[in-house]
Amino acid sequence: MSRPRKRRRLARSPQALIYKPAGVALQSLDSIRLLQEELEALRLADLLGLPQVEASARMGISRSTFQRILSRARRQTARALVEGQALMIDGGTFDVQPEPAEPGPG
Numbered sequence: 001m002s003r004p005r006k007r008r009r010l011a012r013s014p015q016a017l018i019y020k021p022a023g024v025a026l027q028s029l030d031s032i033r034l035l036q037e038e039l040e041a042l043r044l045a046d047l048l049g050l051p052q053v054e055a056s057a058r059m060g061i062s063r064s065t066f067q068r069i070l071s072r073a074r075r076q077t078a079r080a081l082v083e084g085q086a087l088m089i090d091g092g093t094f095d096v097q098p099e100p101a102e103p104g105p106g
Contacts, residue, residue: 008037008069008094009060020086032080035092038073045070058099 014036020026037059044055056066080087 005093006061008040008092009058009097010036010040010094011058011097011099013096014039014089017089018086019080021084024084026086029084029086031086031088032076033091034073034076034087034089036089037092037094038069038076039089040094041066041070042073042077
């Protein structure tokens, strides 16, 4: 019996669930599934530029698990872009827990 997956922490749910090439009907495209925690890993590492140790702590997972999630997310995203496929953001094992607001100046 396999070990149950640990729930990942996400700061928010994604705003769009499908990205596809413009001018092509979704029904005529193959699609690639990107888990919501994979999108969160991309956001933390590539958009915010956080080190893997900090990003993994924010998601409540180990650094090595974060690395595996991030690698798969980058591979899936690159494949969708290069092959002109739809990218569907769906599923995963997670809880949404908004990040606390950063303290403002003064």
